[in-house]
Amino acid sequence: MQLKMKGYLRTVTIALISLFLISVAAGCAKTGDQAPVDRKEKVLRLGAVYDFKEATEGKNLIFERLVGVDREGNPVPQLAESWDVSEDGKTYTFHLRKGVKFHNGTVFDASAAKFAFQWIANNAPFGNYVEKIETPDDNTLKVYFKEYYAPFLLDLASGWTSPVICPEAVEPVGSVDGKLTKFIGTGPFKLVDYEKDKQAVLVRNDEYWGNKPKVDKVIWKTIPDPHAQIVALKAGEIDMIGITEHHSSIPYVEVPGLRKAGIKVEETSYGRYQVLEFNCQKEPFNDKKVRLALNLAIDREKMVKELFGGLPEPAYTITAPWFKYGPSNVKQKYGYDPEKAKQLLAEAGWRDTDGDGILDKNGKPFVFELLIPAGEANADAVAVFVQSELKKIGVQMKLLTLESGAAWDRSGKGEYDMFVHHSGCLPSIPGGIGIGQKYHSKSKSWPAAYHAQELDRLIEKAWSTPDESERKKICDEIWEILHQEVPCIPLYDIVKVVAYRDNVSGFKPAPTMFDMELQHIEVK
Amino acid sequence: MKRLLIQRLVSAVFVMLIASFLSFSLLFSAPGNPAETILRQQSGLDPTYDEIELFMKRHDLNRPFLVQCLQWLYLLTHGKLGVSLRTGEPVLEEFTARFGATFQLAVAAMALSVIIGLPIGVFAATKPNSLFDHIIRVVSLAGVSIPEFWLGLMLMLCFSLALGWLPCFGHGTVRHLVLPMITLAVGITASLMRFVRTSMLEVLNLDYIKTAKAKGLREVVIVWKHALKNALIPVVTILGTQLGHLLAGAVIVETVFSWPGIGKFFVDSIYARDYPVIQGFVLIIAAIYVLVNLLVDILYVYLDPRVRYEGRS
Numbered sequence: 105m106q107l108k109m110k111g112y113l114r115t116v117t118i119a120l121i122s123l124f125l126i127s128v129a130a131g132c133a134k135t136g137d138q139a140p141v142d143r144k145e146k147v148l149r150l151g152a153v154y155d156f157k158e159a160t161e162g163k164n165l166i167f168e169r170l171v172g173v174d175r176e177g178n179p180v181p182q183l184a185e186s187w188d189v190s191e192d193g194k195t196y197t198f199h200l201r202k203g204v205k206f207h208n209g210t211v212f213d214a215s216a217a218k219f220a221f222q223w224i225a226n227n228a229p230f231g232n233y234v235e236k237i238e239t240p241d242d243n244t245l246k247v248y249f250k251e252y253y254a255p256f257l258l259d260l261a262s263g264w265t266s267p268v269i270c271p272e273a274v275e276p277v278g279s280v281d282g283k284l285t286k287f288i289g290t291g292p293f294k295l296v297d298y299e300k301d302k303q304a305v306l307v308r309n310d311e312y313w314g315n316k317p318k319v320d321k322v323i324w325k326t327i328p329d330p331h332a333q334i335v336a337l338k339a340g341e342i343d344m345i346g347i348t349e350h351h352s353s354i355p356y357v358e359v360p361g362l363r364k365a366g367i368k369v370e371e372t373s374y375g376r377y378q379v380l381e382f383n384c385q386k387e388p389f390n391d392k393k394v395r396l397a398l399n400l401a402i403d404r405e406k407m408v409k410e411l412f413g414g415l416p417e418p419a420y421t422i423t424a425p426w427f428k429y430g431p432s433n434v435k436q437k438y439g440y441d442p443e444k445a446k447q448l449l450a451e452a453g454w455r456d457t458d459g460d461g462i463l464d465k466n467g468k469p470f471v472f473e474l475l476i477p478a479g480e481a482n483a484d485a486v487a488v489f490v491q492s493e494l495k496k497i498g499v500q501m502k503l504l505t506l507e508s509g510a511a512w513d514r515s516g517k518g519e520y521d522m523f524v525h526h527s528g529c530l531p532s533i534p535g536g537i538g539i540g541q542k543y544h545s546k547s548k549s550w551p552a553a554y555h556a557q558e559l560d561r562l563i564e565k566a567w568s569t570p571d572e573s574e575r576k577k578i579c580d581e582i583w584e585i586l587h588q589e590v591p592c593i594p595l596y597d598i599v600k601v602v603a604y605r606d607n608v609s610g611f612k613p614a615p616t617m618f619d620m621e622l623q624h625i626e627v628k
Numbered sequence: 629m630k631r632l633l634i635q636r637l638v639s640a641v642f643v644m645l646i647a648s649f650l651s652f653s654l655l656f657s658a659p660g661n662p663a664e665t666i667l668r669q670q671s672g673l674d675p676t677y678d679e680i681e682l683f684m685k686r687h688d689l690n691r692p693f694l695v696q697c698l699q700w701l702y703l704l705t706h707g708k709l710g711v712s713l714r715t716g717e718p719v720l721e722e723f724t725a726r727f728g729a730t731f732q733l734a735v736a737a738m739a740l741s742v743i744i745g746l747p748i749g750v751f752a753a754t755k756p757n758s759l760f761d762h763i764i765r766v767v768s769l770a771g772v773s774i775p776e777f778w779l780g781l782m783l784m785l786c787f788s789l790a791l792g793w794l795p796c797f798g799h800g801t802v803r804h805l806v807l808p809m810i811t812l813a814v815g816i817t818a819s820l821m822r823f824v825r826t827s828m829l830e831v832l833n834l835d836y837i838k839t840a841k842a843k844g845l846r847e848v849v850i851v852w853k854h855a856l857k858n859a860l861i862p863v864v865t866i867l868g869t870q871l872g873h874l875l876a877g878a879v880i881v882e883t884v885f886s887w888p889g890i891g892k893f894f895v896d897s898i899y900a901r902d903y904p905v906i907q908g909f910v911l912i913i914a915a916i917y918v919l920v921n922l923l924v925d926i927l928y929v930y931l932d933p934r935v936r937y938e939g940r941s
Contacts, residue, residue: 332784
């Protein structure tokens with residue numbers, strides 16, 4: 105079969121141009137996102153790094169929880185107006201809020217609450233501890249535990265763990281083992297349109313039980329690159345950025361530039377600190393003196409000023425002291441004292457015997473490696489700064505940045521000298537001091553963190569007593585021990601930064617970094 | 629032609645399966661596991677050991693390597709590509725939801741590059757070592773060297789922020805397509821220009837061109853009808869590879885311009901160790917490469933009469 109080639113060039117040119125036009129036209133077949141907007145409609149456009157359904161922050165706009173939490177970690181009413189806890193802490197009686205409806209009109213009553221609770225309990229950490237659930241009347245939910253489980257209310261306050269869903273939101277419908285397929289909740293906004301990796305459109309829930317949002321619509325636009333987000337904000341194509349990620353996408357160094365351009369920027373502390381975790385189980389950091397020395401060798405004030413323009417606060421405790429069970433009464437403080445650091449290292453046996461500027465002991469130089477998971481915000485800049493500070497006291501720190509999965513793999517096996525991490529925050533128990541968490545020896549994820557029998561005993565005691573003031577006293581002891589033993593180097597407070605245009609007003613930060621309080625926002 | 633098609637179909641199946649198997653093996657043997665990464669990214673907190681175990685159990689991730697491969701193959705024979713570990717949606721749906729955008733961008737960028745790059749490359753070859761030629765060589769060097777990320781942001785700053793002519797992100801209208809298309813086209817046009825020029829120069833030095841000149845044919849006819857046809861053969865091969873590459877997703881451009889294509893989703897799935905997505909996407913993309921190569925081979929027949937796919941005794 106022989107093919108003829110007449111005027112092939114003309115054919116090719118026509119083919120190319122038509123292909124070009126077709127591809128251009130094909131893209132327009134989908135809904136353009138400049139749909140005609142009712143002038144009087146108030147729309148808030150958010151720029152978000154992640155897709156709406158992928159991020160837990162998106163879910164938290166649609167679904168609510170039985171119980172909320174305030175900044176310090178006290179549970180507060182949400183879908184449960186109030187609750188009673190028995191003396192032994194094993195029975196919780198929730199008095200449900202009346203007049204609440206799901207977005208599809210279903211009434212939120214005790215049976216709906218029971219369904220949601222059972223669905224949540226399938227995956228939640230407290231699931232294995234629940235004995236039975238009862239609904240004595242239409243507005244009461246009773247939960248019986250097999251044994252006292254201290255973090256229960258905080259688990260209920262987590263949007264990731266415990267969203268209150270409608271029975272019709274799962275497939276198969278009404279099944280407590282079902283998969284969540286529809287976003288039908290009780291929250292201040294309803295999901296009306298969603299395009300993968302593009303945008304989600306939410307409208308005000310006019311039947312909302314609480315403060316109804318002042319805006320009519322919120323559009324969640326997926327813009328993965330932070331620099332593109334900033335350009336879009338300045339160009340006026342979106343109204344607000346940074347609010348949709350728990351660790352803001354906005355680099356701290358961009359903040360002064362944004363403010364100069366007339367963009368309002370607000371930073372909020374959620375008590376989460378960036379820390380450098382020591383491997384306390386092997387040389388050289390199995391020596392407390394060495395750990396304390398490195399802590400004293402870093403000028404944190406200078407670091408936040410030079411790297412971040414002074415935006416975040418430097419951190420001198422393992423986690424924020426203002427949390428309910430935070431280290432508010434520790435006597436052992438960290439600061440900046442390089443002379444004392446050198447002295448401590450000398451006491452620990454590290455001296456510069458060969459005059460090369462690096463300390464050594466028993467013939468081995470003080471060289472170690474900092475493991476950085478790629479994507480940990482600001483970690484690169486911070487690592488280089490710490491490296492230069494440590495050089496001044498004769499310690500050589502090498503940097504190893506690994507892809508995130510590989511880095512976490514190693515950290516889980518304890519294969520590191522030092523690891524860039526962050527301390528806990530709400531809604532989980534801050535600081536990693538829970539049973540089985542970072543500083544407890546039963547922690548399967550942190551075998552190389554600081555562990556001690558006395559510490560284990562205190563942690564277990566703190567979280568097995570329902571008496572909150574008793575718990576606070578024991579936590580104070582725990583924090584004192586931890587700060588004496590120096591398990592990590594706290595660096596600075598990872599503040600959440602939100603930037604918005606001047607047509608937006610009424611911004612209020614939410615109590616946790618995973619939530620957004622958009623009800624008070626107005627758009628001109 | 630029929631024999632060619634059948635041959636290609638058979639080899640396509642092999643290519644698809646082997647590529648998919650290799651990708652899965654590589655990812656499986658890499659450190660890090662899907663449960664840890666996905667839970668950490670979605671919840672924003674460190675997942676506990678129990679949460680990780682639950683996730684692994686729920687998605688059958690604890691099964692041995694070969695068992696997972698075979699079970700995936702079994703699903704495949706039933707026309708299913710499995711479900712994404714990250715989103716919980718079927719892999720095929722994740723692909724089709726995003727491929728339209730990738731296709732649009734790829735074809736538009738490719739077409740623009742050819743429309744601009746081809747004629748310029750030809751002109752440069754007809755006037756070798758002239759001022760025009762030198763300028764083109766410098767411009768094309770710059771074009772291949774400029775990083776897409778930087779170029780995209782610069783174009784955005786200029787045309788969206790400073791001038792306000794075009795939107796800086798998103799997808800849906802012609803105006804959204806312009807900047808990402810140009811960003812991609814710059815690199816392709818630059819390398820295309822150089823390649824066309826080189827290929828044309830080779831052809832223009834051949835004897836039959838001298839014969840044509842001696843016959844008295846016009847310059848335009850010699851260059852554009854006779855020489856170009858032959859020069860295009862290697863060019864078309866390269867373009868085929870480029871197109872396949874683009875159809876696999878232009879990750880950087882997609883990220884910078886928030887273009888909802890398959891590239892970024894694919895790369896994110898690699899970081900998350902989302903095995904079903906990797907296996908499924910690699911399978912489909914391998915099929916696309918095979919298809920593109922087939923189209924290129926068919927195009928050869930138009931360009932070079934010496935090429936025959938059916939034997940003529």
